[in-house]
Amino acid sequence: MTVIGTAAAGALNAAGAPSRRAAAGERAAALESYLGDPADFTNPLGHEALLAADARGELSGEGERLLGRFHLNAEFVPRRLGGRFDGPEGLVRVLRPVFRRDASLAIGYGLSSFLAAVTSWLEGAPEQQRATADLLLRGERMAVAHPELAHGNDLARDEFRATDTGTRLVLDGTKRAINNVARARALTVYARTSPAPGRRSHSVLLLDTEEIPAARLTHLPRHPTTGARGLYFHGISFNELPVARSALVGEVGQGMELALRSFQISRGVMPSTAIAMIDTCLRTAVRCADERGRASGSGIDMRNAQQVLAAALADLLLCDSLCLAATRAVNLLPEQTGVYAAAAEYLVPKVLGETAYDLSIILGSSLYDQRGPYGIFAKQVRDLPVVSLGHAGSAACQATIIPQLPLLADRAWFDAEPAPAGLFDIGGSLPQLHLEALRPAAGEDALAASLVATARERPGASAGGAAAHRLAEGFLRELCSLRARISRAGAADRTPVVVAEMSALTDRYTHVLAAASCLGVWRQQQRASPGGFLAEPAWVVTALARIAGRLGGVPGLTDHAELAAPHEERLATEVVARYRDPRGYDLYGAALAG
Template identity: 40%
Template sequence: MTLPAETETRSAPAAASGGPGAAARARAARLERRLGVPRTGGPAGRCAAGTRHLPPTGIEALLAEEGIAGEFVPAEHGGRLVRADLLARVLRPVFRHDAALGRDLTSLLAAGAVWAAGDPWQRHDVARLLLTGGRIAVVHRGPVRAGAPPHGEITARRVPGGYRLDGRAPVTGGALPAGLHLVHARTGAPDGPGGHSVLLVDPAGRNAGTIRRLPGARGDALEFRDRFVPRGALVGREGDGVVLALRALQVEHAVLCAGLTAAGDAALHHAVRTATAGSPGRIAPRRHRPLAGVFADLLACRAVTTAALRALSLLPSAAHLLAAAVRYVVPGLLRPGLEELVTVLGAHAHGADGPGHGAPGGLTRALSAAESGHTGAAACRSVLVAHLRNLAERSWFTEPEPPPALFAPGAGLPPLDHAALAVAGGGDFMAACLVGCARRLAAPGAAGGRTAVLAELLVAELRALATRCRRLPATVSTPAALVLADRYGLLVCAAAVLRAREAQDGAGPFPADPAWAELALSRIVERLGLPVPGPPDDVRERLVEELLHRHRDDGGLPDAAATAP
């Protein structure tokens, strides 16, 4: 094997002006056209939305033709990955069309272990594979249950010249054959801190032993039997597996939740289209509350996922906690909204042609998958629980706010550096945002109105949460701690809403309108069970008006691509 001076790539050059952001927008627009997700108005565009049903293999072939895997390869290795927020922008059309496929694509982010710690040969091999249309299958440990061994695990025992792999474990990476396997295998003691390592395995290599793919009702698995891999397959150092996985998962969590939010946008569009059928430009008053409420939840999800995506570049030493919070709270916000949409849609919940693009059913299935597994909602909730006491004692009400670029629309950011992503420490800059926004809204002459009242309630909740978290045991998770993690996740989301609203530059009338933030915060406060009257009717009416405007003038997609709301 030779290492060329330049990796051959399929990536297109950045747009002539506007840098990587403009190039990402152009690629997203092309995908929208090819997948049948319209951006322009007109009867043809509106009719096309939700009616193009490509089979999964057909969609994967289309994405391969577009070189979608190149989006997951850093630009320095010949691909198009510059920042996580720009990757999420490109993947939005995929999630709108097929949320489950979009979720499956995010498994390619596991290659972040190679970008973070792989040697030059490994990086070259992964980049070349993805840039020429190949795929990577990720083999990870099965779900861990209390008091039981992992449900599926690969062991790697040292032998002269390398390792021998045995066992079976879940695999992700799509239906197409994989050119490389990124295997998380046990190389040490079961309970040791360095018990896992990452190995890059070539399934076509002529080595001893076998690799078999085993189909299953809950997902496929790979089985290794006495499979030899050379020492050079080890990514990073032996025992680095957990740290490398946690680095890659930060990016995967944020991108996945941004995609699920985009799929929620499509489901909301489906509901608006149904609600206006037969009466263009008008929605029955009885549907205002659920539609406006779901819209507000989606805007809150967009605000917090955008913060997480941008923090990966701007604050890599502290982004891990926000990524875990987003992974936990976003599916929890989306699912009740989908239930509300089903109530609005009734018999139209699956669309005229079955459960296709835009219908809530597909997103519900993707959410179910996203909430399960070894990196699902429960695992991320556990991450939050582990940090609560330390945050209450050392971070909340003392940490400074993050740089303005974290929320400023269009502000430049450093490139994503996988190796710089920390997996512990760093404090909680989102709590600092909540406190800072509340203080500015309450300042003389600020005209904070009802938003200021809600912000102050939320800060009081953070104080109460801090008192309760300081009483938590240092090492043992309790049912009370799980409840506190739930409340903390909602406060993180509220902080993102407040800061995103504050950062609007006046480029559009709706982002600068306090109505969307007021309704989003009201729904968060309601979920927290805090005593506060509901928002006035004119707040909901403003969001319904915006929904109708987007449905009419932007091809029916209720998604503000340029800003958080």
């Protein structure tokens, strides 16, 4: 097993679990070392073994045992209740080593439990929170049945109903595809408690599966999936199950509010973990180019690969910048988190999918390998839609943003306070988590305000700094254009044409937030680590130019591609350097086991 430095080794106790005092970066490094080199064919948690488990439609048994010894479930429990969770950014860092190898293992062993537990952390009674924490810390699992709005772990979009009799609730209904429901000790159930539409239509119940009479619960057959084939999606059907009112999480009718508040956490976490999957795709593409070059005696042929590799790294850093803002905002700007998390969940999977497609060109016919050194590429591409759609599709994310856009455009972009520098401080310290501060709707937009402030500053003296400033000014003009178009659309009748226009404007707005995040990270790195790669203009200019290209250009800027061209070689060189001396292709650039 590869050991990544003494800090990683020292973060584990004799039983193989990290100390609660260990920082998230130390815990992530320890788990990366613990999992070993994924390219090692003899590693029971390497790509070859995980591909074999996926082909059988199973989770890796060795992987689940290792994550149990690591006490991964403690990452899902707040520190005040004995766990290690103190914010989404730290959780993401610890989960990425698992997602680099197998999304099914990461979700199936534990992340599904986190998604189920979040509602208890938000609004559960003290005894519910204690019971949930104890259950997870014992290594047991939870499952969640989201309302139809989100169809998070509910691929079939059916629902439960709970009838209020005054003294208790009676639960009925069927859901055909809920991840881990057959293996869960506890269920978080969103059930319809009112036939009327609207935000008071659903309530949340926390159920102990061992207390449910067999006659009241029917387990349905497994629901196979094309991607993430190791996940255990099953259905369940309740038949007039009496439920005590003490099982309610929050109040009757509070379900939709709790769903929206929980999404402010999970919508940032899910796309952020998916970045590690495309990290593996990029690493596999470089390996393919390297091995073919070695076979021909010429090394990596950068003439054919340079543009694709440079673009892939820029895209991963672009995605990670937006996800960094979305996850750190939970601690720093909890009232504004909902929009940023929805933007990340909407945009990042799209960009990652495009990146994987472009990288497939390097693999050529090896793209179709199901086993061997390149088989992991196809698996990660196959699993990505399950991870990105497993919690909320793009339409649901747009539905979160669209109602808030008119107010944000009118009041929150051009005269508001910019985001604190800590929002872009990679792995930096954070204030204590206050989940009660999360709100379904935001009245401010500090991230967009940061873009405005950056664009209004004087440009840097270097050519790269000047190019970054020109791009920032272009996105400022895009923001001005968005405000005018949103104002016109908001004043019009709500016709299908107007709805389509607002969807298109929301798409452009999420790209602007991504640009603002990239600029924020770059400027913070210039202050914190002026000699590092992320303080250089190469990646931020390329990332901004690629965002502009995805929008079909931004006002007053037609040469965005030409601005990025001089930086292509620098980015490709960084890709190869992080392959030779294995480091992550994300903002953290942490050492890897292989």
